[in-house]
Amino acid sequence: MTSVSERLLELKKKRNAIILAHNYQLPEVQDVADQVGDSLGLSRLAAKTEAEVILFCGVHFMAETAAILAPDKKVLLPDLNAGCPMANMVTPRQLREWRTAHPGAYVITYVNSSAAVKALSDICCTSANAVAVVQQAPEGRELLFVPDRNLGFYASQKSGRPLSLWNGFCPTHERMLPEMAVAAREKHPGAILLAHPECRPGLLAHADAVASTTGILDYCLQSNAKEFIIASEIGMLHPLRRENPDKVFYPLTEVADCPNMKLNTLEKILWALEDMEPEVTVPPDIARQAFQPIKRMLEL
Numbered sequence: 001m002t003s004v005s006e007r008l009l010e011l012k013k014k015r016n017a018i019i020l021a022h023n024y025q026l027p028e029v030q031d032v033a034d035q036v037g038d039s040l041g042l043s044r045l046a047a048k049t050e051a052e053v054i055l056f057c058g059v060h061f062m063a064e065t066a067a068i069l070a071p072d073k074k075v076l077l078p079d080l081n082a083g084c085p086m087a088n089m090v091t092p093r094q095l096r097e098w099r100t101a102h103p104g105a106y107v108i109t110y111v112n113s114s115a116a117v118k119a120l121s122d123i124c125c126t127s128a129n130a131v132a133v134v135q136q137a138p139e140g141r142e143l144l145f146v147p148d149r150n151l152g153f154y155a156s157q158k159s160g161r162p163l164s165l166w167n168g169f170c171p172t173h174e175r176m177l178p179e180m181a182v183a184a185r186e187k188h189p190g191a192i193l194l195a196h197p198e199c200r201p202g203l204l205a206h207a208d209a210v211a212s213t214t215g216i217l218d219y220c221l222q223s224n225a226k227e228f229i230i231a232s233e234i235g236m237l238h239p240l241r242r243e244n245p246d247k248v249f250y251p252l253t254e255v256a257d258c259p260n261m262k263l264n265t266l267e268k269i270l271w272a273l274e275d276m277e278p279e280v281t282v283p284p285d286i287a288r289q290a291f292q293p294i295k296r297m298l299e300l
């Protein structure tokens with residue numbers, strides 16, 4: 001009997017599909033992927049690949065971004081219920097109302113948002129480029145930042161630019177508390193503490209460095225240190241350990257486990273390839289409008 005991963009790899013070839021997995025996916029899902037990375041890096045790969053089908057193992061907004069950047073390809077998400085609670089914290093209607101209440105404001109939208117929200121934005125940012133995006137925002141205009149209040153607060157602090165923050169957050173990163181950093185430092189003195197900017201400001205204050213998932217991976221690859229405490233979603237531990245077999249990684253806490261990211265399983269990937277669904281599509285007018293703020297970010 002062949003295993004699920006053998007069957008899905010066979011079917012992947014037959015379907016001319018590429019499997020892209022986010023850094024937060026289950027280890028076994030990352031292990032069957034053609035590429036593992038952050039949402040934007042994966043969407044860029046989706047846009048350039050020769051494959052006809054993109055099986056995106058991540059959450060819904062990531063598959064939407066891939067569909068926007070690769071409009072001629074079929075994008076599958078193994079479980080359509082894999083949404084991002086933070087992305088759902090701002091609806092297009094709410095953003096339209098916020099804009100109306102702040103005429104002339106410039107809207108900066110974190111990629112963790114729906115395509116419909118991106119379509120109402122001036123520019124997008126990721127956790128890797130938020131500071132740069134805020135720094136280059138036009139002078140003399142109010143800057144609105146959606147949906148992540150923590151990333152927005154961090155980018156505002158780093159850039160010195162005042163931002164009006166939407167009150168969204170990542171429930172998984174929000175679970176990490178400053179006292180956990182104090183405890184982890186006591187337990188692992190000498191370890192480097194790296195935190196994702198979706199964490200609370202009080203926790204970021206304890207970090208040696210604040211970085212996106214790709215930033216954390218790069219930092220650990222280049223560092224001479226041997227021990228790291230990771231304040232990000234625990235899926236990150238898998239690529240970190242795989243890339244750095246000589247280094248030791250401790251999660252700040254095991255509770256930073258995003259249940260949405262973990263909805264994609266090997267069985268569901270196999271079913272998605274068998275049935276060629278669930279497919280994620282973006283209506284053409286929204287895709288066209290959402291492409292503009294993404295393009296502005298990519299041009300930076």
Ligand code: CIZ
Nearest residue numbers: 038039040127212213214
């Ligand atoms: O953009 C991404 O992939 C997310 C959600 C986080 C990150 O830091 O890469």
Ligand code: SF4
Nearest residue numbers: 059084085170172258
């Ligand atoms: Fe959304 Fe947070 Fe899960 Fe990422 S880790 S998908 S931001 S809920």
